[in-house]
Amino acid sequence: MTHELWFNGAAAPDVPLPLVGLVGLVVTAGCAFAAGFWAKHTSRPDLGRS
Template sequence: MSDSYPTPPRTETKVKAAATAGAGAAAVITPFAVWLIDLLAFNGDAPPDVPLPVVGVIGLIVTGLAAWGAGYWAKHTARPDLPSTQR
């Protein structure tokens, strides 16, 4: 019985980029987008008058677009450990 464990596969660059962008968008870009929509569409009164379902949709769209864009434009990770599929 061996005491060593197999090395887990590396996390691909596209996955890292998408996860980082999604978290960053949720933390920074979404509140900015909600503030901007409140300012433009709801006259910027305090407290913010943006309805909660609209805030949720804004968060979903902003986070999804940021994650998709970062994953799409991130560099591809070569995976020589996977078998090639040739026809």
């Protein structure tokens, strides 16, 4: 039984599969961090400084 990659047919991939997964993880984490960093924040006046 051979596993085929849709973009590469039956040939061995040029990039190792763990690296592909790591790149996806880093890109997802970077997008989530950027979205949180640039999100509008509301002030919390009920949290007075003591």
